[in-house]
Amino acid sequence: MARKFLPQVATANDLFEGDVIYLTADNTWTREHAEAAVAETPEAAEALLKAAEAFPLQVVGPYLADAQIVDGRPAPVHFREDFRTRGPSNYFHGKQAEKTEA
């Protein structure tokens, strides 16, 4: 049986910094999962991935990840994607620290 389609976001790593990034609806990249564009259908997901692949000078390894809508914003489904929104659990490094600085 085909798996039920889940909303998708397009994510990658930034070429220069390596940081986790997400494609937004206006075709720019953000560090915030909540700002990611959400594809609600398989066709939209395909188009979203294609759009994400059009930045070879900016991003590395774009792919689609499952998302869920929480308070009207996309949030990760899988724990790996959840960790990617924050950074490591042993030190306060990565995104979680940058958010505090911002």
Added chain:
Amino acid sequence: MYSYTNFDAAFVRDRVKEFRSQVERRLDGSLTEDEFKPLRLMNGLYLQLHAYMLRVAVPYGTLNSRQMRQLAHIADTWDKGYGHFTTRQNIQFNWPKLKDVPDILDALADVGMHAIQTSGNCIRNVTADHFAGAAADEIEDPRPTAELIRQWSTDHPEFAYLPRKFKVGVTGSPNDRAVTKAHDIGLRMVRGEAGEPGYEVIVGGGLGRTPMIGKVVRDFLPKRDLLAYLEAILQVYNLSGRRDNKYKARIKILVHETGIDELRARIEETFRRNRRLLPDVDPAIVARIEAAFAAPAWADRPVPDAPRLDAGLASFIDTNVVAHKRPDHAIVSVSLKPTGGTPGDATSAQMRVLADLAERYSHDELRISHEQNVILPHVHRADLPAVYAALREAGLATANIGLVGDIIACPGMDYCALATARSIPIAQQISEMFADLDAQRDIGPLKIKISGCINACGHHHVGHIGILGLDRAGVENYQLTLGGDGTETATIGTRTGHGFAYDEIVPAVGRLIGAYLDARETPEETFLETYRRLGMDPFKAALYGQEEQADAA
């Protein structure tokens, strides 16, 4: 210790220059990621979960103080002020920026270091016993052998595209501290009939998806035949190793599928041809390498008789200090496993303290162990109180070497793109559960090893207690194995049964240790001995007892 020749220095510098140009071409779009990725991996640069990661080779685990200080400088200048020592005696920096990596590599080249062949399907950095040159039980220092292999394997044109990565480990002692039986090739120094040193050659060991204990392919190999024989093994592997399936491409699968006797015949035949075609290694080169590892000029100072030790120092000596080949010296293991800490991590400040101590008290030598600790190999016994005091000041005096808190853990899903679950927080929680070092000493020798995926960088298969983190239907789940052993009596651990959730695994380990304490015949009987005597049953009962009863009801 070995210093670069002009040839080595020029080679490394050229590689940095080449990589600098490759990074520039990636950033200006001349190279696609598909083109660039193999190039960066050849220079130790991975793209991980949150950032790039640079893996720097520490050949056979040996560093001098200048090199350690440079690692501290790199950590402060281009990273977040710390480094992570790995189970292959390397160091990883977790947060470099792509544009900075060529500068980091130049800084490494300044002190005779590099990141070459720390990734990719080539012969990787050669590992060795971390007590090499100091151990009381040593036949010969294995590092000249490891260095000879390093020179032979670096940029070896025939072996640049092997079916899969290839790891070599060397020990000079009968007590195997280098896990040689879990390497593609393990070399164990033994004596021949006339007492001359040579090697027992072990092939086809490896952990990962299909764990295998290596098999002896040659009982005794004279030292002069080493490279011709290694070349023969690699040639047979390069031609016959499977390239159709990444997961069956390691030499262990070739050994398993072909059988050791058939493979030995092919290797020996190739070896005989190599002996005819290849000249012997120039004895002058071997002599020069051996001279570079000559023993330091030992200080002939008296050892104070039975000094009155404070309790902390006494425990430290008891746990972290072992016999040196000279009775007036000692080998000091510095634990990078403080209670609740990240196994293998050292801050730049700690690296500088270690460098200072090595320079002042250990003939300028440091070692990195595959157990993710740092060794001061040549400390005069009269200096132990001063070394201990300095370590304590730096938060480096945790007296838990070989005990339950001395846990190996891979970076797991806190950093690694391949991981299927986290490792580090499990190690942190176990070490916090046993924060009382007296309790750790009561439990006695116990090796817990944690991997965050089946690639087994955390050596879980050879842990007395092994923990493997997996992704089960989108949730972290941890499998346990018992009875693994990474020494000369190498054994792959046996799975206990179903796995445990993230918040269940640490209590489960607590129950295992409780079961051991209940079952051991004497306080001297170790966890592994108890397991070997009683088998899995009492441990299974401790892990799954209630649910077994529930099933029966």
